[in-house]
Amino acid sequence: MHNVNNRSRDIGEFVPAEDDELLICRCEEITKGEIRRAIHDGMFTLTEIRRYLRTGMGLCQGQTCGKLVKEIAARELGLVLSELGNASSRVPMRPIEMKVFGNEKEPGENA
């Protein structure tokens, strides 16, 4: 059984690949190679990868790349997708400017 959090697990050396330059997270401009390298730097979960690289933290909030990053990570770690789990979901669901996020109104009050 794989243990995602077993940090001593040997996933082998980083091997450069031809498509490492491919952009995966468009909003934050992160390439496939950067994601693969991050995993070899010890980022074994999607949450860690996200904090390390900011994948999925841009305007689309991972709507486009979330699944792609997960597939790359699962392959690099030798896991099936469901073993890897998902990154956390947090408020706000969509990007919202801080001035709006902090501007709480009663329903019906003029926004």
Add this chain to the structure above:
Amino acid sequence: MKRYDLIVVGAGPAGLSAAVEAAKYGLKVVVFDENANPGGQLFKQVHKFFGSKEHKAKIRGFRIGSQLLEEANNLGVEVVLNATVAGLFQDKEITVRIKDSIQHYKGDAILVATGAAENMVPFKGWTLPGVIGAGAAQTMMNLHGVVPGQKILMLGSGNVGLVVSYQLLQAGCEVVALVDAAPKIGGYGVHAAKLARTGVPFYLSHTIIKAEGTDCVTGVTIAEVDKTWKTIPGTAKSLAVDTICLAVGLSPMAQLLKMAGCIMEDNPKKGGQVPVCNAYGETSLRGVFVAGDVSGVEEASSAMIEGRIAGIAAAEYLGYIDKAVLTEVAEALESALSSLRQGMFAVENRGKNIEKTDEGYVVSQHLLKKGYFQDAEVEKYPGVTRQPGVHAVIECSQNIPCNPCQDACPRHCIKIGDKITSLPVVDETANCSGCGMCVAACSGQAIFLVNEGYEAGYASITIPYEFLPLPGEGDRGWALDRGGSKVCAAEVVKVQTAPVFDHTSLLTIKVPVAMAMKARFFKEDNCHA
């Protein structure tokens, strides 16, 4: 903080259906949607839906959207647009972004019907302008009246890829190629056949190597793949296109449920991470329901039924109706839902190689690879008969949940029976009047009227036609076969449009009698034919 009995997140087919159903039982319901228009994907669906008559088959999607919205308005459901639900918290409290503020609402029950988002596939050049989702292409065309490009490559042969390709043709674009890495077409054969007979080439077992261009897409390189999805050297070919549409599946947008603490599962058959829920769509959190694509990617017809079930379940949860009423109403809806989930394209059959129909007819491999039947294959299906005089020829070969043709025929020439996925059978003893109701009623445009005795040496063929400009009587051109090749000159002898046909015109063409079972499309060319 404002309170409602039921808060629905998402005004698509599932959300609106749930709101309507709950409001019928007296619940005070509000629906929030982040878009400027309600209806979710329904208003982009200009094609006629499959399914049973009781569940809105043969009605175009956008009309279903209008009907649902009207029902919701009549029942006093509040639909709040441009309202983004930002969070779902303990005790069923939500925060909503409305204009420049955040507002708090509390529901005694919550229904999340946020739908799904399009998947992307990365290849060299995929970030160039001109690479778009198929759903985005549909939004541009059908909501905003903008064509996404002139020469299109569609990646993905599921129903989304097939239906959007057809709509691109209707918008006047050229679909240069339909590409799929799978060895066979994923969507309905009838949808593929509609494209193939206009001349769209299918490239199965092919993938995109790269999008060409520096500032925008100017071409694409595709290549054949082997059984292990590796590209076969020497098979690369370049096509001139300005737009690449990706129709490679959808992923449920279930983040709200996850943040609320629902137990989730990773289920590839449902499209990804979805909440675990019971038969009524209730999640592991009591009073938090789901319906539609967010609980597993399917299509709009089942989303509407799921929504209704969840709406009724919410009414029961809040004590507006007895458990017995819920059980009774939900049972009928569940049986309708399970009938939609049967047949060759049912979830449990995904990825399986089905060689025969339930009735024992061999499934055409040519249809699955090229998008159309070989001439000899088509005659063995029960909807295809040869009769003197005018009669319906139904080129329907797969067990899909759809039966409007059966009810369309006033003379009962067409029989499907109680099992909605059965192939339609043409009754040779019934007397076809040639009215064409079945031709217009078939959502798959798979029914033709053939009359081999039209006049000496000539047959007439009536085809469903949904392109503009509509040819006129006396126009000349070419008859195309099922694969889109010109087979003979043809003349339009009759053009019928009627409100009951709902924008499917019936074009009757005259061709030499030998072409009666070959010619299936008409291409106007008054100069040469």
